[in-house]
Amino acid sequence: xxxxxxxxxxxxxxxxxxxxxxxxxxxxxxxxxxxxxxxxxxxxxxxxxxxxxxxxxxxxxxxxxxxxxxxxxxxxxxxxxxxxxxxxxxxxxxxxxxxxxxxxxxxxxxxxxxxxxxxxxxxxxxxxxxxxxxxxxxxxxxxxxxxxxxxxxxxxxxxxxxxxxxxxxxxxxxxxxxxxxxxxxxxxxxxxxxxxxxxxxxxxxxxxxxxxxxxxxxxxxxxxxxxxxxxxxxxxxxxxxxxxxxxxxxxxxxxxxxxxxxxxxxxxxxxxxxxxxxxxxxxxxxxxxxxxxxxxxxxxxxxxxxxxxxxxxxxxxxxxxxxxxxxxxxxxxxxxxxxxxxxxxxxxxxxxxxxxxxxxxxxxxxxxxxxxxxxxxxxxxxxxxxxxxxxxxxxxxxxxxxxxxxxxxxxxxxxxxxxxxxxxxxxxxxxxxxxxxxxxxxxxxxxxxxxxxxxxxxxxxxxxxxxxxxxxxxxxxxxxxxxxxxxxxxxxxxxxxxxxxxxxxxxxxxxxxxxxxxxxxxxxxxxxxxxxxxxxxxxxxxxxxxxxxxxxxxxxxxxxxxxxxxxxxxxxxxxxxxxxxxxxxxxxxxxxxxxxxxxxxxxxxxxxxxxxxxxxxxxxxxxxxxxxxxxxxxxxxxxxxxxxxxxxxxxxxxxxxxxxxxxxxxxxxxxxxxxxxxxxxxxxxxxxxxxxxxxxxxxxxxxxxxxxxxxxxxxxxxxxxxxxxxxxxxxxxxxxxxxxxxxxxxxxxxxxxxxxxxx
Numbered sequence: 001x002x003x004x005x006x007x008x009x010x011x012x013x014x015x016x017x018x019x020x021x022x023x024x025x026x027x028x029x030x031x032x033x034x035x036x037x038x039x040x041x042x043x044x045x046x047x048x049x050x051x052x053x054x055x056x057x058x059x060x061x062x063x064x065x066x067x068x069x070x071x072x073x074x075x076x077x078x079x080x081x082x083x084x085x086x087x088x089x090x091x092x093x094x095x096x097x098x099x100x101x102x103x104x105x106x107x108x109x110x111x112x113x114x115x116x117x118x119x120x121x122x123x124x125x126x127x128x129x130x131x132x133x134x135x136x137x138x139x140x141x142x143x144x145x146x147x148x149x150x151x152x153x154x155x156x157x158x159x160x161x162x163x164x165x166x167x168x169x170x171x172x173x174x175x176x177x178x179x180x181x182x183x184x185x186x187x188x189x190x191x192x193x194x195x196x197x198x199x200x201x202x203x204x205x206x207x208x209x210x211x212x213x214x215x216x217x218x219x220x221x222x223x224x225x226x227x228x229x230x231x232x233x234x235x236x237x238x239x240x241x242x243x244x245x246x247x248x249x250x251x252x253x254x255x256x257x258x259x260x261x262x263x264x265x266x267x268x269x270x271x272x273x274x275x276x277x278x279x280x281x282x283x284x285x286x287x288x289x290x291x292x293x294x295x296x297x298x299x300x301x302x303x304x305x306x307x308x309x310x311x312x313x314x315x316x317x318x319x320x321x322x323x324x325x326x327x328x329x330x331x332x333x334x335x336x337x338x339x340x341x342x343x344x345x346x347x348x349x350x351x352x353x354x355x356x357x358x359x360x361x362x363x364x365x366x367x368x369x370x371x372x373x374x375x376x377x378x379x380x381x382x383x384x385x386x387x388x389x390x391x392x393x394x395x396x397x398x399x400x401x402x403x404x405x406x407x408x409x410x411x412x413x414x415x416x417x418x419x420x421x422x423x424x425x426x427x428x429x430x431x432x433x434x435x436x437x438x439x440x441x442x443x444x445x446x447x448x449x450x451x452x453x454x455x456x457x458x459x460x461x462x463x464x465x466x467x468x469x470x471x472x473x474x475x476x477x478x479x480x481x482x483x484x485x486x487x488x489x490x491x492x493x494x495x496x497x498x499x500x501x502x503x504x505x506x507x508x509x510x511x512x513x514x515x516x517x518x519x520x521x522x523x524x525x526x527x528x529x530x531x532x533x534x535x536x537x538x539x540x541x542x543x544x545x546x547x548x549x550x551x552x553x554x555x556x557x558x559x560x561x562x563x564x565x566x567x568x569x570x571x572x573x574x575x576x577x578x579x580x581x582x583x584x585x586x587x588x589x590x591x592x593x594x595x596x597x598x599x600x601x602x603x604x605x606x607x608x609x610x611x612x613x614x615x616x617x618x619x620x621x622x623x624x625x626x627x628x629x630x631x632x633x634x635x636x637x638x639x640x641x642x643x644x645x646x647x648x649x650x651x652x653x654x655x656x657x658x659x660x661x662x663x664x665x666x667x668x669x670x671x672x673x674x675x676x677x678x679x680x681x682x683x684x685x686x687x688x689x690x691x692x693x694x695x696x697x698x699x700x701x702x703x704x705x706x707x708x709x710x711x712x713x714x715x716x717x718x719x720x721x722x723x724x725x726x727x728x729x730x731x732x733x734x735x736x737x738x739x740x741x742x743x744x745x746x747x748x749x750x751x752x753x754x755x756x757x758x759x
Contacts, residue, residue: 674708
């Protein structure tokens, strides 16, 4: 390890010495070129040593850079070989002119100088990193390079040099230098267009050195001869100094092989315009054949560029056209793709039936609200995959947006039975649990079916008919429904009610009726349930089953619940001021429990009215309680911890198992569904369920409310089994707040409900 460190230090010291020597030699070489008097006083060996030393040290630095930069070894290596050849040619000039005789033309020096160009070209092209640049980028670079060479050749060869002419080998070599320089200039233009050196200091400085070398060579051509130690050497000294300095700079940089398209294309366009001007000039004045050839080649490359761009634009246009008809989330056709497919079907002369199935995922909003939009997106992707499995290859499957999908089937003699079978396959497939991030999620689907009979049925009409049928299926509890001609009137009424609800849901048109709850231990009424009604200006007083599903559809349930809570708690305050200490039960939905800030809303309403937590009971259905919604469960736990009673409504209608009941222990009350209570005297199974449910709830520390009590016998049986509270038409129908107040202030014996013992 010590030997390696010593060797490394020694190598670093040697490089520093080489760089210092190079700088001194180049500086002295340039000074001598600027001061002819000094050059005349110096011995020839000194002038030759300075010149040859500057070339040799530059070549040595390039060689060292190639050896210590593995990722660019070939690039720097080619340049180093080129400069070695250039150095050999310059050395020969001193040897040939040592006795003061002029340098012959052509000579062996020209072999070394001209041999340098191909290697330098190769090095520059290696820097361009052709393998990492796009084809269009390289084509732009080629246009810039060849066009730049044509412009350079026009200016230098044909204008400044006056179209140098000579016979034989001398004539060829005379033209070789300017055209080699022209190609060098073009190569640099190509490099600049591609942007190889962007962010790399070493290549920027190296490019500047090549520019200086090209200028020096051009000066040599314009002078017509070269004599070592002349003023032309100043240009070479500058080039050698700058190129040598480029090897000092580090190769690690912000490498960005692609110049911005606008800049790159601008350089290419400028070169192409210059080449076009060269060809126009060639029609009026005589230009050299290589100049015209370079300009013509530029225009050929421009035509290739136009063809490439046209092809790319065509591909991009086709891709965007496909994307415009595809849903980016699922890869299915979108609404536009569906419409065009349907129009193509209708335009086809084939005699076939076209049927559309509109699918709406039930409970999808709950998945979004509970698990986030990423989970919702994943559910839609998985649903799309399942729908692909149950549809035929010739059917169109599209996602219209949100959680709505459509299937379009077209075939001869497509019977209703086949459509029903497809709808059932869809429903069975989508009702299987979805695995979303390890959580099993269950949904359902409502399907509306409509056929495109008649020429007047467009894609829009088909969707509208299927949408009407789909809402009929939703109102029926799910599954599928066919569109019928008389469904339009019901749909219009449904839409009008939805529009009216948006106007009234948060206002006084929503009125409350209250149904008393009888304490079966004391025969006293200490609680009521608030039941919302809609006082519609046209249809009169509407009951919840007529409008609550629509409220849920339009997403207005939180607004309605807020309205009901405010009215109920205001009435609770009024009753307590009238010395009627009643608690009020209010029904809430899953959307309420899942909405952010619901607990704060409830607490704020109670606090603003000075009511204790015991003044309010929140009733949630058993289905809501059983949903896999952690936000809803969290809200229930928060409410319970604040002393607000939570009651499980309609118990026994859905998920009733011991395992589910265990999850409901956070609730303080269980309400038995009316369908069991109404048949206590006539069905032994109903009475057994009610009796055992009361015992189980009491064992778990929960109070029991029986709703739907409609006769004295049922009330007696509930008392005997220890039920805590009862409500129903036998005790009192729902009444306005004023009627309830009047009913409660009458003597108990005159309330006209069937108690079996005096109060």
